[in-house]
Amino acid sequence: MILRPTYLEKLDQLRDKQIIKVLTGVRRSGKSTLLELYQNKLLKEGVQPEQIQVFNFEDWGLTDLTDYQKLYEYINERLVHNKMNYIFIDEIQNVSHFEKAVDSLFIKKNVDLYITGSNAFMLSGELVTLLSGRYIEIPVYPFSFKEFIETEKNLSKSEALAHYLDRGGFPFATELKDNNTYLSYVQGIINTVLIKDILSRMQRGNATLLEAIAAFLTDASGSLINTNKITNTLMSNKLKTTNMTVISYLEKLVNSYLFYQCSRYDIAGKKYLQVNNKYYPVDPALRRALLGQKRPNMGSRLEGIVYLELKRRGYEVYVGRLGNKEIDFVAVKDGVREYYQVSLSLQDEKTYQREITPFLAIKDNYRKILLTQDPGNYNDNGIEQKNVIDWLLD
Known part of the structure; x- marks a missing residue:
């Protein structure tokens, strides 16, 4: 079992503090396992079993407790007085009005x-209103490359990266060596998200249309897109829809954590732009599950794992615009910016000049980093070129 110490350390920092720890993320990203690991850690450190209460609301055996009043009463009756009680509630969105409990x-x-x-x-609506300032969100993602490589110790680093770009990092999927079993598992995750987390919450939903939009976003990962482009593509494929329907489905795909929206940022004007965003799938595994054997754009796939890694490291991430030039990512943390360009290789001089030209137009002194699969690390007039594997494992 991969211990995922970054998450466990975060939970430990917040232990016994009067703030609600909210772990969010796509299904099967490892949230439940993290809580189980943390419960085991508490027991090893002297917490008694009766001080821990665990509920997983994907378990139909807990149907009677999906009423918030009954859940509260059940937990309250079993609290140990004069000791700290650790309450773990998995998939709490299945409890009606859970925010009150x-x-x-x-x-x-x-x-x-x-x-x-x-x-x-x-994390919207009444929860935000009622619990504002009382909770902290901890996003949980599928395995990073650094975590994934722990499951593939028989491979070289470059082989492991190729495997990761193809199969992704859903924790349990890394244990499935048979390709058909692996693919069925990932397709099952996607279907559960589309049906259980999205369509079941809609009065009238179109499963075919929703899956088509998910496939479009996966195929267009790394490209600037707008709703008109999606709508026109779907209509040309004989799927009737409207811009408003596409906007609604896009929002739901993002809210289910299956995709992440990367908005644009005007570097010169220091303002956020409202149109033409990029969308990245939560894991590389979505590509094969949604697009089959369609020939991949390896550059966009590499860009996608860099985007997710920046998110894991706690950055706000945007697409940078500077006049008619584009910076792959503007990453912001603690008020400090970093600029990133991602390319498979810069050994061709024309490619190198194309990638550094946007950097040269930036007038501030924040870090400018080129990530490639080329070996070695270099610094050319303040522009850092790094091997992407070294950066992912840093």
Whole structure:
């Protein structure tokens, strides 16, 4: 089992603090396993079993507790007085009005509360209003390359990267060596998200249309797109839709954590742009599951894992615009910016000049980093060129 120490350390930093720990992320990204690992850590450190209560609302055996009042009463009756109680609630969005139960538990001084959810709607509406300032979100992603390579110790680093770009990092999927079994598992994740997390929450939903939009986003990963382009493509494929329907489905795909929207940022004007975004799938595995054996654009796939790695490292990430030039990523953390360009190789001089030209137009002194699969690390007039494998494993 991969221990994922970054997440465990984050939970440990927040332990016993009066703030709700909310783990969010796509289904099967490892949220439940993280909570299980943390429970084991608590037991090893002397917490007694009766101080821990665990609920997973994907378990139909807990149907009676999906009413928030019954859930609260059940937990409250079993609290150990004069000791800290650790409450873990998995897939809490399946509890009606769960925010009321969470708020009532939060105000107790002897309750340390951990919850997970697979849909961003749980962090909207009443939850935000009722619990504003009382929770901290911890995004959980499928395995990073650094975590993935721990499962493929028989491969070289470059072989492992090729494998990762193809098969992705859903934790359980890394244990499935048979290609057909692996593919069925990933398709099952996608179908569950599309049907259970999206369509089941809509009065009238079109599964064929939703999957077609998901496939379009996967194929167009790394390209600037707008809703008109998606709508026209779908219509040309004999799928009736409208711009408003596409916008609604895009929002739901992002809220289910299956895709991430990367908005544009005007570097010179220091403002965010509202049109023409990029979308990246949560994991490279989505490509084969949604597009089959269609020939991949390896550059865009590499760009996608760099985007997700920046998100894992806590950056806000945008597409940079400077006049008619584009910077792959503007990454912002703690008020400090970094600029990234991603390319398979820069050994061709024309390619190198194309990639550094946008960097040369930037007038500030923030870091400018070129990530490629070329060996070695270089620094040319303040522009850092790094091997992407070294950077991913840093």
